[in-house]
Amino acid sequence: MWxxxxxxxxxxxxxxxxxxxxxxxxxHKEAVEKYKWFTDEEFTNILAIGNSLPGPILTKMAGxxxxxxxxxxxxxxxxxxxxxxxxxxxxxxxxxxxxxSGNVHVENATTAIEPVIGVMLAVMAYQMWHKNKxxxxxxxxxGMTGIIAxxxxxxxxxxxxxxxxxxxxxxxxxxxxxxKKQEKGAKQ
Amino acid sequence: MIYLELFIAFFLANILGYGGGPSVIPLIKYEAxxxxxxxxxxxxxxxxxxxxxLPGPIATKMAGxxxxxxxGILGATIALIATVLPSLLLMIGLxxxxxxxxxxxxxxxxxxxxxxxxxxxxxxxxxxxxxxxxDKIGSIHLILISAxxxxxxxxxxxxxxxxxxAALIYGFFVI
Numbered sequence: 001m002w003x004x005x006x007x008x009x010x011x012x013x014x015x016x017x018x019x020x021x022x023x024x025x026x027x028h029k030e031a032v033e034k035y036k037w038f039t040d041e042e043f044t045n046i047l048a049i050g051n052s053l054p055g056p057i058l059t060k061m062a063g064x065x066x067x068x069x070x071x072x073x074x075x076x077x078x079x080x081x082x083x084x085x086x087x088x089x090x091x092x093x094x095x096x097x098x099x100x101s102g103n104v105h106v107e108n109a110t111t112a113i114e115p116v117i118g119v120m121l122a123v124m125a126y127q128m129w130h131k132n133k134x135x136x137x138x139x140x141x142x143g144m145t146g147i148i149a150x151x152x153x154x155x156x157x158x159x160x161x162x163x164x165x166x167x168x169x170x171x172x173x174x175x176x177x178x179x180k181k182q183e184k185g186a187k188q
Numbered sequence: 189m190i191y192l193e194l195f196i197a198f199f200l201a202n203i204l205g206y207g208g209g210p211s212v213i214p215l216i217k218y219e220a221x222x223x224x225x226x227x228x229x230x231x232x233x234x235x236x237x238x239x240x241x242l243p244g245p246i247a248t249k250m251a252g253x254x255x256x257x258x259x260g261i262l263g264a265t266i267a268l269i270a271t272v273l274p275s276l277l278l279m280i281g282l283x284x285x286x287x288x289x290x291x292x293x294x295x296x297x298x299x300x301x302x303x304x305x306x307x308x309x310x311x312x313x314x315x316x317x318x319x320x321x322x323d324k325i326g327s328i329h330l331i332l333i334s335a336x337x338x339x340x341x342x343x344x345x346x347x348x349x350x351x352x353x354a355a356l357i358y359g360f361f362v363i
Contacts, residue, residue, distance in 0.1 A: 015352045016243045021313045023245070029348055041299065048302045049282050051309065054206045055275025056245035063276040064283060075280070079272055086244035087252030087264065093238060094253070105360045106241050111324045112359025115333040116351050118317035123342060125310035132303045141304065149308035153315065158206065162305045170298030177297045 004035055005069050009062050009081045017113045020057040025120035027058070031065055038068075040131060052160040058082055135178040190259045191266050193224055198251045198270035205247070212247045216254075226258055247271055325363050333358070 008030035016023035024047065031037045038046070050060040059082055066078025133141035151157050170177070197219035205212030213236065220226045227235075239249040248271055255267025289295045322330050337351045 011349055014243050015349060016245075017352070017356075018243075018317070019240075020245045022243075022317075024310070024313075026348060034347075041303075044303055044306050045286060045299050046283065048299075048306050049286070050279055051306075053275045053278050053282075054204070055202050055272065056212075056247045058245045059248060059272045060275050060279045063272065064279050067280050075276065079268075079276070082244065083248045083252060083268055083272070086242050086249055087256070087268075089242055090235075090239060090249055090253045091256055093242075094235075108325065108363040109356045109359035110241055111321050112329070112333060112355040112363060113352055114317040114321035115330050116337040116348065116355050118314045118321070119334050119338045120341065120348060121310045121314035121317065123338070125307050125314065128303065128310070129307045132300075132307060135300055136304075144304040145307050145311075148304055149311050152308055153312045159305055159309050160206070163302050166301040166305060167298045170301040171294050173297050174294060176293045178300055 001069060005066065005074065006077065006081060008035060009065070009078055010085070012058070012062065013082045013085055016058060017110050018117060021121075022113070022117040023058040024061075025117060025124050027061055027065070028124055029120070037065065040128060044128060048163050052163045135180045137179050191263060194255050194259060194263055194267045195270045197224060198255070198267045199274065202247060202251075202271045203274060213250070216247070216250050220254055226254065325359070329363055 012023050012026040012030060015026055028043055032040055032043050046061055046064055047057075050057050050064070053060060059079055062078045062082045063075045066074035066076070068074075070077070129141065129145060132145075135141075136144070148162060151162070152159060198216070201212055201215035201219050205215045217229075217232055221229055221232050235250065235253055236246075239246050239253065242249060248268060251267040251271040252264045255264035257263075259266065286295065286299075290299075318330065318334070321333075333355055337355070340346045340351055341348060
């Protein structure tokens with residue numbers, strides 16, 4: 001378990017070019033698809049809570065993964081893996097080169113990754129929507145997702161406001177909203 | 189005392205910088221350049237540019253590097269703790285609470301209703317990546333890289349590691 005966790009987070013850490021958002025599909029690949037530590041829904045919850053709090057998204061999510069799998073020590077190791085290699089690379093590169101900014105080849109290399117991450121994010125969004133529409137119903141699921149996507153894309157609205165508002169609406173309803181016949185939750 | 193200053197600077201920047209990298213950077217700049225005068229604006233821009241070419245969250249790279257420059261390894265550690273720890277503790281606390289009550293219908297409603305936000309968020313970040321790379325490398329490279337990576341990751345089920353390394357090499361030598 002330790003070595004799986006360490007390798008998974010290391011891959012996410014060294015492949016996550018372009019900042020926090022690009023590490024989300026990479027972490028999903030490892031934690032949900034490859035090692036199955038979380039279901040899609042659990043991952044969505046972690047992402048939603050993480051997105052509603054300040055601070056870098058990767059260290060929040062990786063730190064929680066570490067804590068979930070291995071307690072406090074797991075969280076500490078997870079943070080070290082997701083931060084130390086790139087900080088060390090930065091200190092090393094500055095010592096060596098002084099600066100690499102302005103190198104066209106380096107910029108093209110990091111830009112070439114963006115479509116890959118874009119594809120991963122789009123696939124992830126599609127798969128999540130596919131599951132969501134079975135519970136919310138096709139029309140509500142498309143409508144909500146479309147309106148929210150338009151709000152996020154065309155205005156400066158932060159997703160945390162929407163998340164908090166929907167959490168409150170959800171909490172006010174004591175009856176299940178899901179149209180899917182009761183599963184796990186209803187047994188007790 | 190530099191360690192205390194490092195802690196306060198990065199704690200404030202990250203707690204107030206709601207919304208990830210782009211909103212945190214100006215706040216880190218305010219603390220490091222305007223408030224504490226650890227460096228001038230052009231030096232900050234240089235560190236930021238190098239940080240952007242490396243993987244991982246920009247906030248932790250900036251904290252680690254500036255902390256190291258000002259206070260060695262201990263400085264880097266303190267700046268990193270100030271960046272990461274407060275939000276991680278909140279995160280663990282909230283998720284523990286959530287897991288405890290996850291069978292309640294109210295919690296299930298809450299978790300179901302926020303899904304469209306996350307789906308929309310992922311979709312809009314995907315669009316941002318496509319638009320940004322379109323601006324920088326043009327439509328042909330964009331379509332080629334997207335199509336190949338979709339095929340390789342979804343049909344051949346190859347781990348993204350190989351696709352990303354291939355894209356890095358392609359970008360460096362071909363584009």
